[in-house]
Amino acid sequence: MRRSFLGEFEEIVLLVVAACPAEAYGVTIWEDVQQQTGRSITMSAVHATLYRLEEKGFLSSEMGGATAERGGRRKRFFALTNAGVRALNDIQEVRSRLWQAIPPGKFQLIGFGS
Amino acid sequence: MNAHSQPPRWADLLLETFVAPDLLEDVQGDLHEVFYKRVAEVGLARARREYALAVVRYLRPFFLNRKQSASSSIKQSDMVRSYFKIAFRNITRHKAYSFVNIAGLTLGLTACLLISLFVWDETRYDLFLTDGARVFRVYNEHTDAQGTIEMAVAPPMYTTTLQTEFPEVEKTARIMMTAQHKTLFESGNTKSYEENGLFIDSTFFEVFPLPFRYGSPVKALDDRASIVISPEMAQRFFHSEDVVGKQILMNKQPYLIKGVVPNHPKFHLQFDYIIPLAAIQLPAERMQSWRWNQFYNYVKVKKGVDIQPLERKFQALVKEKNGALC
Structure with a gap:
């Protein structure tokens, strides 16, 4: 089976969409990504990633209704697909397995308290 | 809301021409939403600037008409x-x-x-010669019952007449056409046959000012027992190039080397040695001939001379001479 892997930034965007309590669209996702990561990110990077994730099948999108404050332009709302949920779960599993495999006391040795 | 409280028009135009139609609506909508938010936060001027910078970031292949099917117009x-x-x-x-x-x-x-x-x-030849544009070779056009033939060689009197009777002419020089034949040269114990010789009027170097590596072109071949050779030939006989003043035997006769002249790859004549016509002692009456087609006749005309009237004048003279002889 051919698998699409997730890049670091893709993973963050996917998680932000997953974590969004209301309907997620470009502006809210862009703001959340910057807020969560503390990085300054251009909106075009977020848009490009959203469309790419949709192409890979991890996100789906649909257009909302017309809005007044954007010159009548509709918003595109993004939602996770089953494949997107599965991809995030897979990553999480691999991560926790690896975290559990870290020998106890190792982080103390190199100067990080637990 | 006046026009100036909106995003820069040029930025929107850029976005509209560049971003794929199926993405444009929500991309532009999101950008506008942020713009109006920023107008309230940081003021119009800065918001417009930020908008333009944000738009520029969309100028990348990813956003450019990515979905063929989504675009209805045929490109x-x-x-x-x-x-x-x-x-x-x-x-x-x-x-x-x-x-x-x-x-x-x-x-x-x-x-x-x-x-x-x-x-x-072919067009690159002889361009290095000073005043090369003023040098012409007289060719011979002979018409009879069989038709017309053109020859590069002409009789010796062409040059003599041009030099003495035409004030337009500055200098002339003849080269005798010889079959490639082996001539014996000797110097000490070195003996060798040389093939590429030019037999020339002593005015040759005035018509063709070739650079001398050794020696001087002035009066170089005025004496009948003088010779100018190529550096290669000098090496063959003397293992040196600076051989001016040395003697070399040609057909057992001594010749004084007056100059060493390298062959120019873009000169139409190539040679190993050059000797004056006087050395081969042609009978004087033969040199008066109007029919002995044995010489390449070169003419250097004076500055500013129009060649066509000169051609016509000389053609008339040649016809007259040949008519008298026939």
Whole structure:
């Protein structure tokens, strides 16, 4: 089976969409990504990633209704697909397995308290 | 809301021409939403600036008409791509025919380029000569019952007459046409046959000011027992190039070397040695001939001389002389 892997930034965007309590669209996702990561990110990077994730099948999108404050332009709302949920779960599993495999006391040795 | 409380128009135009139609609406909508938010936060001028900078970041291939099906209008590039596809399919379908066509075209173009290269190279000759544009070779056109023939060689009197009777002429020089024959040269124990000799009027270096590596062109070949040789020939006989003043035997007769002149690759005459016509002692009456086609006649005209009237004048004279002789 051919698998699409997730890049670091893709993973963050996917998680932000997953974590969004209301309907997620470009502006809210862009703001959340910057807020969560503390990085300054251009909106075009977020848009490009959203469309790419949709192409890979991890996100789906649909257009909302017309809005007044954007010159009548509709918003595109993004939602996770089953494949997107599965991809995030897979990553999480691999991560926790690896975290559990870290020998106890190792982080103390190199100067990080637990 | 006036026009100036909106994002820069040029930025929107850029976005509208560049971003794929199926993405444009929400991308532009999101950008506008942020713009109005920023107008309230940081003021109009800065918001406009930020908007323009944000738009510029969308100028990347990813946003450019990514989905062919989503675009309804047929684009020029699709048509061109189709042409290439059809051309390629035709080529593979008619392989033999295509091979003949392409090979023929390749061969033809190659030949054309090679010929052009050759012709271009031909035009590069003798350009290095000072006043080369004023030097002409008189050619001979002979018409009789069999037709007309043109010859590069002409009788010796052409030059003599041009020099003495035409004030337009500055200098003339003849080279005798000789068959390539081996001439024995000796110096000490070194003996060798040389083939490429020029037999010339002593004015040769005034018509063709070739650079001397050793020696001086002034009166170089005035004395009948003098010779100018190429550096290669000097090496063959003396293992040195600076051989001015040395003696070399030609057919057992001594000649004094007056100069060493390298061959210029773009000079129309190539030589190993040059000796004056006086050295071969042609009978004086033969040099008065109007019919002995044995010489290349070179003429250097004076500055500003129009060559065509001179040609006509000389042609009339030649006809008159030949008429008298026939």
